[in-house]
Amino acid sequence: MTDKRSLLLFVLLVLSCTLFLLWNLRAPMGFILSLRLTKLAALCVVGGAIGTATVLFQTIAANRMLTPGIVGFDALFVFIQTMLVLTLGGIGFAGLPSLAQFGIETFVLVATALALFSVLLRKGADDILRLVLTGVILGVLLRGLAGLAQRLLDPSEFAIVQQASFATFSGVNQNQLVIASLILILCFGVAMRMARFLDIVALGRNVALPLGLDYDRVVFAALGLVALLVATSTALVGPITFLGLLASSLAHAALPTWRHAKLLPAAAMIGATILVAGQFVFERLLGLQSTLTVIVEFAGGLLFLFLVLRRPKP
Structure with a gap:
C-alpha cells in the first residue's frame, strides 16, 4: 500500500510538471520551453530541498509542528540582504555578480546555522528545545536589526531590499540552479543512506543509545x-x-509509516508538487504573478495553528 501511494505521488508530480511545461505552449516553442524548464527546475529543487529538510528536522526535534525556518533562516536572509544593500549601495548591490551573491548568502546561512548547532549542542544532541528557542530569539533579534538598518536606506534602496527579501521563481540564474541541484542531489543521497539510522533516532535518545546508535553523530x-x-x-x-x-504533514498523512526511506522521498515529491501545481494554477490559469508564496505561507500558517490548537487524542 505504501509503495502504491508513493507511486501516486510520483505520478502527480510528473503530471504537474507536464502541465506546467506544455499548457498553452506557443511559438517560439524552444525559447518558451527553456524559460519554463528553468523555472520548473527551480520549483522542484526548492520544494524537494525544503520537504526533505523539514522531515529531517522534525525527526531530530521529535516534533511534527516545527520547521527549519523557525530557527531563523528567513530573518537571517533578510538581514544579509539589508546589510549588502547598506554596505554596497543600491548600484553596488545590483552590480554584484549573481554567483558571488549566491555564494555569500549560502556560506553565511550555513556557517551561522552550523555555529549555532555546535555551540548549543556541544554537550550532546539531547537539548534540541534550547536550540529551537535560541533560534526563535535570534530570529527576532535579526528582524529588529534588519528593520533598524532599513531605516538608514533611501527609498530606492529600501525597495531593492523589499524585492530581494521575498521568494520569487522568476529570473532564477541557471548557474546558481545547477549548483543548487547538485547540492540537493548530494544531500538527498546522504539522507537516504542515513534513513535506517533516522528511524532509530525517531525512537528517542534513551532508546537509541542502548541499541548501539551513535546518536549525537547522527543528529549532528x-x-x-x-x-x-x-x-x-x-x-x-x-x-x-x-x-x-x-x-x-501531507507526507505523514499519505504514508502512515515511520520509515524515513519512504517519508523523505514523499516529502520531497509533495513539496515539489505543491510549488509546481500552485505556480501552474496562478501563472497559467489565473494569469497572476508573485502570489504563490503568499498562498503557501497562508496555508502553512493555518496548518501550524491547527496543529498547535488541536486537542491531543486521549
Whole structure:
C-alpha cells in the first residue's frame, strides 16, 4: 500500500510538471520551453530541498509542528540582504555578480546555522528545545536589526531590499540552479543512506543509545544536511517558511509509516508538487504573478495553528 501511494505521488508530480511545461505552449516553442524548464527546475529543487529538510528536522526535534525556518533562516536572509544593500549601495548591490551573491548568502546561512548547532549542542544532541528557542530569539533579534538598518536606506534602496527579501521563481540564474541541484542531489543521497539510522533516532535518545546508535553523530550530521538544504534553497529564491510544514504533514498523512526511506522521498515529491501545481494554477490559469508564496505561507500558517490548537487524542 505504501509503495502504491508513493507511486501516486510520483505520478502527480510528473503530471504537474507536464502541465506546467506544455499548457498553452506557443511559438517560439524552444525559447518558451527553456524559460519554463528553468523555472520548473527551480520549483522542484526548492520544494524537494525544503520537504526533505523539514522531515529531517522534525525527526531530530521529535516534533511534527516545527520547521527549519523557525530557527531563523528567513530573518537571517533578510538581514544579509539589508546589510549588502547598506554596505554596497543600491548600484553596488545590483552590480554584484549573481554567483558571488549566491555564494555569500549560502556560506553565511550555513556557517551561522552550523555555529549555532555546535555551540548549543556541544554537550550532546539531547537539548534540541534550547536550540529551537535560541533560534526563535535570534530570529527576532535579526528582524529588529534588519528593520533598524532599513531605516538608514533611501527609498530606492529600501525597495531593492523589499524585492530581494521575498521568494520569487522568476529570473532564477541557471548557474546558481545547477549548483543548487547538485547540492540537493548530494544531500538527498546522504539522507537516504542515513534513513535506517533516522528511524532509530525517531525512537528517542534513551532508546537509541542502548541499541548501539551513535546518536549525537547522527543528529549532528542530519542538522548539517538541514542547514545546507535550507540555506541553498533560501539563497536561490528566498525564504518560504511554511512550505516544509505542508509537505511533511501531507507526507505523514499519505504514508502512515515511520520509515524515513519512504517519508523523505514523499516529502520531497509533495513539496515539489505543491510549488509546481500552485505556480501552474496562478501563472497559467489565473494569469497572476508573485502570489504563490503568499498562498503557501497562508496555508502553512493555518496548518501550524491547527496543529498547535488541536486537542491531543486521549
